[in-house]
Amino acid sequence: MTEKQENILSAALELFAEEGFKATSTSRVAKKANVSEGLIFRHFKNKEGLLEAIIQKGEEKAKLMFADIVLETEPKEVLRKTFQIKDAMAGDEKEGAFWKLQYKLKWELERYGENKMESLKVALRNAFNKLGYEEPEEEAVNLMVLIDGLATRFYLQEGFNIDSQIEFLYRKYNI
Amino acid sequence: MTEKQENILSAALELFAEEGFKATSTSRVAKKANVSEGLIFRHFKNKEGLLEAIIQKGEEKAKLMFADIVLETEPKEVLRKTFQIKDAMAGDEKEGAFWKLQYKLKWELERYGENKMESLKVALRNAFNKLGYEEPEEEAVNLMVLIDGLATRFYLQEGFNIDSQIEFLYRKYNI
Amino acid sequence: MTEKQENILSAALELFAEEGFKATSTSRVAKKANVSEGLIFRHFKNKEGLLEAIIQKGEEKAKLMFADIVLETEPKEVLRKTFQIKDAMAGDEKEGAFWKLQYKLKWELERYGENKMESLKVALRNAFNKLGYEEPEEEAVNLMVLIDGLATRFYLQEGFNIDSQIEFLYRKYNI
Amino acid sequence: MTEKQENILSAALELFAEEGFKATSTSRVAKKANVSEGLIFRHFKNKEGLLEAIIQKGEEKAKLMFADIVLETEPKEVLRKTFQIKDAMAGDEKEGAFWKLQYKLKWELERYGENKMESLKVALRNAFNKLGYEEPEEEAVNLMVLIDGLATRFYLQEGFNIDSQIEFLYRKYNI
DNA sequence: AATGAATGAGTCTTCATTCAT
DNA sequence: GATGAATGAAGACTCATTCAT
Incomplete structure (x- = not known):
């Protein structure tokens, strides 16, 4: 992977995340990456190919993070690590x-x-189970849904205080 | 508001919701509304004007719904009605x-x-307060965040069972 | 069919005939037709749609010409008219x-x-038959093949004297 | 001439013949020849240089074929050999x-x-002259035009029976 | 000799918008 | 109010060609 290829990838990542996939033109990606537009297509075939490449690269990082949670045996630690997704975000x-x-x-x-x-x-369900919750499956889903909500707010609501909200959850889940 | 105007509005609403704002071309809106493309601009000036009009129209509906919750005095009913947002969705x-x-x-x-x-x-904070929750403000925010998460799942995760999850919340909040 | 549409059509016809279909860019067609490039696509959808439109329009002219030959009953006249295709070319x-x-x-x-x-x-076969040729089918095909050859030379070989060659054929076919 | 050069040449020949010169990209030639695109330009300078090389190489083959006809003295054999161009095609x-x-x-x-x-x-004119035709020059041209027509059909009209047509010409020319 | 990265100009096409009618 | 013709700018993508290695 040449330097220019990396430039394209990270320029695209930022622009896609900022403006959206469709709304980001390949010409803007090229400009931001200081690269000719054609090079994008030579390396990634498509605009979609570019997206795919970004995703695949990130996916690995994500897997590592989840792996760390899944392998954790201490239930409270599982919850704590789950909330640390925020640090990644x-x-x-x-x-x-x-x-x-x-x-x-x-x-x-x-x-x-x-x-x-x-x-x-699965990791969360086990954790809630060990912690004696009555409906561990639902608790697990609930927590994950909550995280989607937190992400929504974190990224979109200017001034949303995610930290205080997570601290509140620490207290709520008693961890 | 003529019939054609209404047609445009609801065609645009559906397409924007389905494909996104940028990804929806005015020509497709016109086609779906059985209307000449020019008419969109005569009535709404802009593609953005069209969006504005849609939003404004919907906002009123939303206000009505919230008003119903806000005026409710029975705290458990406040929670129940909040979860009924799902029925609107x-x-x-x-x-x-x-x-x-x-x-x-x-x-x-x-x-x-x-x-x-x-x-x-405000309505939720009051309700949680009346129900004796220790941190009513945080509880209120938490519930609203949860709703954002539920909406995310409801719209995006095929096969997500939102009803069972809401029932779980009924139990959790003891309502 | 508006005037600009006609302009596009005849500009494209000339350019396609001169340079070939692929080698002619829509932008050159637009320039030659004094028209914005977008208009081509609004009216003809595609570059191919443009080609289709040209062909269909010309096809009718061609049908008329062939109809005139097919309806002719005098066999020598059929041959004569066939050679008059050159006048169209x-x-x-x-x-x-x-x-x-x-x-x-x-x-x-x-x-x-x-x-x-x-x-x-069919018309040529009948004509050759009436004129007593022994293999009218083959004679008909042969004449048509010959016309393809004449067209090839007429369009491609600078200085090819098609008229003297056709006169020779008049003598050969004794018409 | 290295092996790769030959590969390029024959890949290009096939593609140009199949798709046309303009419609064939150098990248496809390179891919088909299992060669880097740059190599084409190193060896042939241009896309046109590549074409030139193909043509020149083929021209020699063509000359050999014509030479065989030209040196023939028996007039009927001249005609027969002319029709054998079909075997080359x-x-x-x-x-x-x-x-x-x-x-x-x-x-x-x-x-x-x-x-x-x-x-x-020249060879055909001589042959027709020896065979007693009245207008040997025109006969010669006519036959060559006919061959262009036959080539047109042979390459473009699916199902065209060129052999039966040539046999017909054998009879017509009494050879 | 050979590669593969890199480019700039050009390709077809779509889009939001304007305007005469 | 409504249409449909028309446009200019921008979009994704391709191409012949160059150059460092």
């Missing part, structure tokens, strides 16, 4: 942009199955 | 499309302040 | 261009069935 | 493609003078 430009892109794409393309979340659900 | 084509559009636009344009939700928050 | 800019286009397209796109020539073959 | 992939390319290019680029055919005309 608020991470450096590239990491944060990637997570924002995930949600943007969900809404724009209605693509991206939740199946890759399945392992997280 | 699952409503007939136009109502459902309108709510979907709200979220789509949030992500696409990152516009639409939450201020119109402020009244709902 | 050498006709005014539009007519000449149309016939040239036919051959260009044959070679460029390998499209255009000969079935529309079938009626001409 | 129907020859193996490379030989057939080369002849098809000749005609394709005639129509696409309107290049390729007939002067290289001049020697064939």
Whole structure:
């Protein structure tokens, strides 16, 4: 992967996350990456190919994060680590942009199955089970839904204080 | 408001909700509304003017719904009615499309302040207060965030069982 | 059919006939027709749609010409009229261009069935039959093949004297 | 001439003959020849240089064929050998493609003078003269025109029975 | 000799918008 | 109020060609 290829990838990631996939023109990506427009197509074939490449690259990072949660045995730690997803979302430009892109794409393309979340659900269900919750399955789903909501607010509602809200959840879940 | 104007409005509502604002061309709106493309601009000036008109029209419906919740004094009823937002989201084509559009636009344009939700928050805070919750403000915000998450799932995750999840919440909130 | 539409059509006809279909850019057609490039697509949908429109329009002219031959009962007159196809090929800019286009397209796109020539073959076979030729079918095909050859030379070989060659054929066929 | 150079040449020959010169991209030639695109330009300078090389290589083959006809003294044999051009057109992939390319290019680029055919005309004129035809010059031209027509049909009209047509000509010319 | 990265000009096409009628 | 013709700018993508290695 040449330097220019990397430039394209990260320029596109930021622009897609900021403006959306359709709304971002390949010419703007090229300009931001300081690259001729044609090069995008030579390397990624399509605008979609470009998107695919971005996603695939990020997916690996995501898997690592989930793996860390899934392997955790201490139930409270599972919950705590789950809430730390927020740190990824608020991470450096590239990491944060990637997570924002995930949600943007969900809404724009209605693509991206939740199946890759399945392992997280299993981990959460186990954790809630161990913690004695009566409906661990529902609790797990509920928590994941809540995280989608938090992401929505975090990315879209200017001034939303996600930290205080997460602290509240720490208290609520007693962790 | 002539019939053709209405046609344009509802055609645009559906298309914007389905495909997104940018991705929907005025020509497709015109075709779906059985109207010449020029007419859109005569009536709404802009593509954005068209969006504005849709939003404004829907806003009124939304206000009515929130008003009903805000005026409610029985705290458990406040919660129950809040969860009934789901029925609106699952409503007939136009109502459902309108709510979907709200979220789509949030992500696409990152516009639409939450201020119109402020009244709902107040109502929920009061309700949680009356119900003896220790942190009514945080509980209110938490519930609203949860609703955003539920909407995300409802619209995007094929096969998501929102009803069972809401029933779970009924139990959780003991209503 | 507005004036601009006609302009597009005849500009395209000339350019396609001169340079070929693929080699002619829609932007050059637009420029030659004094028209915005977009208009081509509004009226003809595609570059191919434009070609289709040209062909269909010319096809009618061709049918008329063949009809005149087919209805002729005097066999020598049938042959004479067949050779008059040359006058069409050498006709005014539009007519000449149309016939040239036919051959260009044959070679460029390998499209255009000969079935529309079938009626001409029948007429020629009958004529040769009446004139006592022993193999009227083969004579008919041979003459049509010869005409393809003449067209090839007429359009491509600078300085080819088609008239003297046709006069020779008049003598050969004794007409 | 290295092996890769040969690969390029024959890949280009086939593609040009199949799709036309303009319609064939250098990238497709490179792909078909299993060669980097740059190599085409290193060896042939231009896309046109590539064409030139193909033509020049083929020209030699053509000269050999014509030479055989020209040196023939028996007039009927001259005619017979002329009709055997068909065997070259129907020859193996490379030989057939080369002849098809000749005609394709005639129509696409309107290049390729007939002067290289001049020697064939002389041979035919002599033959017709010896055979006692009254207008040997015109007969010669006529036959060559006919061959262009036969080529047109052979390459473009699916199902055209060129053999039966040539047999008919054998009878007609009494050879 | 050979590659593969890189480019700039050009291709077809779509889009929001204007205007005469 | 309503149409449909018309446009200019921008969109994704392709192409012949160059150049460093």
